[in-house]
């Protein structure tokens with residue numbers, strides 16, 4: 001997920017342009033900024049790129065999730081369904097609204113399993129957050145169909161799949177809202193940052209007000225005299241990040257996606273020759289953003305043995321089953337109900353009664369998929385490493 005590999009002259013130029021006027025804030029300073037609004041311009045170009053009507057830049061991908069949930073009015077007493085293979089941010093944002101996360105299984109796309117999603121819908125389900133993990137697509141058509149049937153809005157967590165599409169439509173634009181991250185390891189990066197996209201004007205306005213302390217953004221009034229429709233918070237993006245976003249977005253389609261796809265294809269071609277290896281299901285291989293090559297081994301033991309050889313050859317893969325940040329059964333703070341609050345909230349209420357609890361073995365299908373799969377992160381500049389990966393695959397094939 002390599003936007004950071006391309007920080008260069010274009011990004012420097014954009015940053016210096018902001019510094020030359022000294023306006024770092026996305027709002028106000030109208031005369032000093034000489035008509036230049038970098039965050040606003042980044043929002044406009046991002047919306048244009050995705051084909052969405054509105055976009056709102058925020059301070060992180062986590063903030064994007066929180067603002068999207070808040071715009072939908074999700075809060076205490078509500079449940080939000082997401083998946084047990086995602087970054088912790090997805091369910092942190094759910095808890096932060098006062099709602100409770102419900103975890104669904106993943107399927108061979110490594111994203112939310114539509115059948116399990118449907119089984120987990122209750123009268124309390126107020127939103128569904130499928131996560132397009134590791135650059136590829138969830139079965140988003142089926143997820144949206146199920147969500148519509150139950151009249152529940154979908155927020156697509158597209159933090160890891162910026163630029164990926166399904167049959168020509170960009171991920172993030174299928175649900176009521178889509179969220180993106182531009183943190184240090186994402187496909188395009190602004191250091192920290194995020195984006196929300198939506199076609200719904202009301203949701204856009206609510207997210208926009210919420211992310212800026214509730215400012216109603218009345219164009220007739222100076223900022224200090226604006227009113228509030230509800231309370232909000234500060235999740236604003238600043239001009240320097242907007243400037244970086246503009247430079248990075250330019251590179252997404254021209255450099256990042258083609259290079260990633262090319263590198264991934266070379267590695268996949270080599271792996272395809274090995275009996276016993278199968279690949280992640282991609283609902284639309286052409287729209288894959290190609291940030292990871294994910295493949296299955298016949299058993300967990302074989303996956304481990306295969307990876308030991310890759311590691312010995314300096315070409316180790318990620319086994320998400322053992323990853324502390326992305327897999328449900330490894331989230332000990334969630335499973336043990338660890339929290340900073342004296343009351344034990346959000347796991348307990350203020351009287352000490354249990355609000356929610358999570359069992360480590362609740363997602364057997366996810367465990368099976370993650371335990372026998374390996375993932376290789378794809379970079380832009382990995383030409384020199386590809387031959388050693390291919391050699392390592394050949395060596396590792398002997399353990400199968």
Ligand SMILES: Cc1ncc(COP(=O)(O)O)c(C=O)c1O
Nearest residue numbers: 060061062087089159181182183
């Ligand atoms: C799936 C997913 N959602 C949300 C986030 C949060 O993004 P950020 O780090 O910008 O807060 C991440 C970041 O890694 C992520 O991978």
